[in-house]
Structure formats: C-alpha cells, structure tokens
Amino acid sequence: MGQLLNAWRKERNRDRKAANINTEEKRAPSHRTPGWRLGMDDSASFLSGLGFACLYQTAAVMTARYFKKRLALSIAIARSGMGLTFVLAPFTQLLIDIYGWQGTLLIFGGIMLNLVPSSMLLRPINLKYSQDSPCKNKGNESLTHDKHSAAVTDHCDENSSKERELKGGLGQDYIVTSKCQSTGTAGCVVTVDSISLQRPEKDPFNSKSSEPARKTESSCNNLQWAKEKPKSQPAPSNQLLFHLSLLKDPFFCIFTWSFLFSQLAYFIPTFHLAARARTLGIDNMSASYLISVAGITETVSQLLSGWIADQNWTKKYHYHMTYLTLCGITNLLCPLATSFPLLMTYTVAFSIFGGGYLGLLLPVLVDLVGVPRLHSYLGFSSFFAGIAAITGPPIAGWLYDYTQTYACSFLFAGTCALISPISFFFVPLAQKWKLKKEDGLSIITT
Known part of the structure; x- marks a missing residue:
C-alpha cells in the first residue's frame, strides 16, 4: 500500500507543481488542484489503517474463541502470511506498471473484499x-x-x-x-x-399447589x-469493552510492558538491515535477498513455535521470554557482522527468534487473562504497542544521524528486546495476588 500511495503522491505532486507554475505564470485559479484531491491520500491512509486494525483484532479474538487445544498453532498459521509480505512489493510494482495506481487500487480492493464472505463463517459459540x-x-x-x-x-x-x-x-x-x-x-x-x-x-387443575x-x-x-433456545441476551452492564480499570490489573501491565518494548525493537532491524548491508559495500540485489530470507524464515519459525507451544512442555510465556531474550542478544551481536555471510547468519537467527515470539503473543495473553476478556485487553495493549511501533524506527534514524553508523540502531533494538521479557518474572506474584483477591471475594459472599 505504501508503493501505491507513493505513486499516487507523485502524480498528485506533479499536478500540484504544474498548477503552481500555471498560477505563477498565468495567475489562473482554475489550474489549482482541488482541495478534495489533496486530502484523498490522508483519507486513504486513515481508512486503510483503521480497517486493518479492526480486522486484526476481530480475527484474533474469534480465533481464540474457536481453538483451545491448538490455539498457538492456529494463531501461528493466521499470522504466517505477514512473513510473506516481501512478495507484495514486486507484485505491487508490476501491477502499477501494467494497470496504473488506479487499477492497482481496484485490484487490491477486490482482494480485500473477499474477506467479507469469509468473515461471515466466524459465527459465535453459544x-x-x-x-x-x-x-x-x-x-x-x-x-x-x-x-x-x-x-x-x-x-x-x-x-x-x-x-x-x-x-x-x-x-x-x-x-x-x-x-x-x-x-x-x-x-x-x-x-x-x-x-x-x-x-x-404443573397440573393445570391444581394451580395453587407450588412445588x-x-x-x-x-x-x-x-x-x-x-x-436449546438460542436467544441473544444483552451483555451485562459491568462488562465494558473499554475501561481504565485495566491499568490496575497486573496481568495487563505485565503483557503491555513486554508488548510495548518488543514492538519498539521489532521494526528497526527490518528497516535498517538493507541500509547497513549497503554501507558495508554489499550490492542492492544481495541486500534485498537478505529481506526475502528474513520473511521466509520468520514464517517457518512462527509455525514451529506454535506447534512447540501446544505440546505444553512448559508454560507459553516461558517460551515467549526465551525467544525475546535470544532476539535481544542477536541484535546486540549484529554490529560484529561485517560481511555478507555474517549478515545472512544474523538475518536467519533474528528471524527465527522474532517469529517465535510473534507467534506466541496472543496465546500468552489468553493464558494470562482468559478468552472472555481478551478483546478489551488486546485492544488496549495494542494501542500502546502501536505507539511504540511507530516510534522505534524514528529513534533509530535519529541515532544514525547522530552517530553516522547503523550499529547503534541494532544496539538500541537489542536493548529493548532484552527489557521486554523482564515483566514476565512478576507473573507468579500476579497469580498469588489474584488468588488472594478471589479468596477475599468468596469470604465476603459467604
């Protein structure tokens, strides 16, 4: 979508420059670009982002409601397509060259509309x-x-x-x-x-007698x-979709802390890997090959981590902590990779550990808070994680401008990844707090 919007912006800027030249030379207001056209780019970005946000959370919650025994594997399968987005860039450029940005937008819109009938299959469970x-x-x-x-x-x-x-x-x-x-x-x-x-x-002739x-x-x-009488009952008034009391829940704070720092570090290696390869004298084709290998490896890693987590050899958040720690160590060692084979080794290692913890985000949250409250916890924590995701790459870019090397960007990403799993050490304390709270409520009710 970024390439589409860039192509759209180029044509829009070309028209704007032409309008400015005509305005300066001829002073003709009819050549100015209409205001509605200038705002279409921002509107398309906002609507597409809003749609994808609602689509992701709804699909994640419904998947968690449908699957119990193989939840981690089902989530990994659903998320595995994100690792194959490297195929989208050349495919989009090909469509732009053949059909233009208007036709390409129509094609992608038709593809996305196919999700409407498929989403109708997600029926509620009674x-x-x-x-x-x-x-x-x-x-x-x-x-x-x-x-x-x-x-x-x-x-x-x-x-x-x-x-x-x-x-x-x-x-x-x-x-x-x-x-x-x-x-x-x-x-x-x-x-x-x-x-x-x-x-x-009851006996209709003896209506006074009550058993x-x-x-x-x-x-x-x-x-x-x-x-069974299927009837739609209104949700209780005490179950709100969004409430600030979530900030008092230790499980929410634990997960949000980890989610925030992991998203702060995740996109930095993806954006700066090819640039670092070019600074080391590696050609553009080999640098793009690193990104392709990262996408394929991440897809396979998500599937494997989901299958391993469903074996229940240990708790899912233990796997999550391990993947995050190894991901942070890998990023800290990235400045030592100064050749193409070493960069390829780093890419494979980072993709394995990064895909491993990404596939377990939702199963870990389900284990902490349960399925009934998943929608509110996931939405609120995704809000903070989204802020971190759009903040991490600019911070890494500022570090490059200040130091003129991409090594500091990877060091920053590794530090954030190591900070991320610290909050999960407090899960046993949060569980004890929850048990004491439930015992206190049971004593009050009795």
Whole structure:
C-alpha cells in the first residue's frame, strides 16, 4: 500500500507543481488542484489503517474463541502470511506498471473484499466453559450441539456426583455443575447457561399447589439436554469493552510492558538491515535477498513455535521470554557482522527468534487473562504497542544521524528486546495476588 500511495503522491505532486507554475505564470485559479484531491491520500491512509486494525483484532479474538487445544498453532498459521509480505512489493510494482495506481487500487480492493464472505463463517459459540477450571477431553466426555438440540454426556466412576440446581420460573436460566474424576480428567467444571431442561409440567387443575425446587442426583452414564433456545441476551452492564480499570490489573501491565518494548525493537532491524548491508559495500540485489530470507524464515519459525507451544512442555510465556531474550542478544551481536555471510547468519537467527515470539503473543495473553476478556485487553495493549511501533524506527534514524553508523540502531533494538521479557518474572506474584483477591471475594459472599 505504501508503493501505491507513493505513486499516487507523485502524480498528485506533479499536478500540484504544474498548477503552481500555471498560477505563477498565468495567475489562473482554475489550474489549482482541488482541495478534495489533496486530502484523498490522508483519507486513504486513515481508512486503510483503521480497517486493518479492526480486522486484526476481530480475527484474533474469534480465533481464540474457536481453538483451545491448538490455539498457538492456529494463531501461528493466521499470522504466517505477514512473513510473506516481501512478495507484495514486486507484485505491487508490476501491477502499477501494467494497470496504473488506479487499477492497482481496484485490484487490491477486490482482494480485500473477499474477506467479507469469509468473515461471515466466524459465527459465535453459544456454549461457554468455566475459565477457572479448564477441562481436557480425552474420550471420556462428548458434547454435541446443533441448531435444534444440545447434548452433554459425562462418563464418570461411581464416586462422581452431579448437582443440578433449578432456579424457579420458566424464564430462569439453569446452571448445571458436573464434577467428574476419571482417568486423565480431574476437577472438570461445565457450566451451561440459557438451556431449558425437560421437567414435568404443573397440573393445570391444581394451580395453587407450588412445588419447591428439587435437588436431584442423576446417573453417571449420561445427561440429556432438551432443545436449546438460542436467544441473544444483552451483555451485562459491568462488562465494558473499554475501561481504565485495566491499568490496575497486573496481568495487563505485565503483557503491555513486554508488548510495548518488543514492538519498539521489532521494526528497526527490518528497516535498517538493507541500509547497513549497503554501507558495508554489499550490492542492492544481495541486500534485498537478505529481506526475502528474513520473511521466509520468520514464517517457518512462527509455525514451529506454535506447534512447540501446544505440546505444553512448559508454560507459553516461558517460551515467549526465551525467544525475546535470544532476539535481544542477536541484535546486540549484529554490529560484529561485517560481511555478507555474517549478515545472512544474523538475518536467519533474528528471524527465527522474532517469529517465535510473534507467534506466541496472543496465546500468552489468553493464558494470562482468559478468552472472555481478551478483546478489551488486546485492544488496549495494542494501542500502546502501536505507539511504540511507530516510534522505534524514528529513534533509530535519529541515532544514525547522530552517530553516522547503523550499529547503534541494532544496539538500541537489542536493548529493548532484552527489557521486554523482564515483566514476565512478576507473573507468579500476579497469580498469588489474584488468588488472594478471589479468596477475599468468596469470604465476603459467604
């Protein structure tokens, strides 16, 4: 899009210069460029940026709602296309040469409009699970849900118990809590809202008699639900999409700190790698080859890091910290690369570690705050990270102007990458704080 806007700006500036010359020579106001045309560039930049921002966050949140067991790999697949953007530059230039910037904009607009029917497939999920006690299905439980019915089957041993609490009134919701202990499954809590159960109807001839709510114990074999009534309920008033109280949440501060410094450092090597190669006497073709290798390596690295994180060998934020630390060390060693083979080695190493931590950004946030609050946390933290992303390259450019060497830019990027994972050392303290807060609330309610 930058090449398109540059081509657009060149033609606009050409018309503006022609208008200025005509104005100076002929003093004819009719040759001046219209004001609406002068603002089209800024409007296109604003609208495209706004659209991509909304598109990224919505797709990320919906992906997190759909996938549980393979969340990291699914996010890595969704983000892997970002590493292939090096193909977009020559493709865009080819389209501009053939169709001009007007036709190229129409082609890209048609490609983006294909996301509209594909986004219609992202339908909401009605059944919700308790986020405090996640349960892994290993063949012991099966859940079937369609348009007309929802069935929940739990296989437990003899010691398992199921409690059903029926709240009075036909319009009330029913909450079923199922605790089961079996091989590989312990402490599973399933909460189903807005589901009507089959129960005997009241005697129409004896309307005065009112039966109290009963607590029944069902068998451990299965639990059959009746037809579900899909109804859209308004969101509770206490669940806001944006609230300044997020700043008091330690998990938000931990993630935002890391996200901010990682984005502050990420774009600097990408922008200054080719320039540093040219200062070392490397030709432009070889310098562009470094960028292509970086894009391919980053794509493969994201897929591998997502698959490794889903194996649950350790916590996801541990992988995230490791990738960030190695990325910072790699950037600090970049000034030592003074030849093309050494620069290629740096490019591959930086792309591996950079793609590794980029693929785990969303899974780490899901582990910290959960899926229900993901939209607000991701949006607010992305705001600060976006400011850092547009601030990092100008700071690196100022360092080059001051020192006349790109080594300081890579040193600055490496320092920011090493500062980024420091906040994750406070995750255990934040978890203890959360447990104390929940215990205090439970004492107050009881």
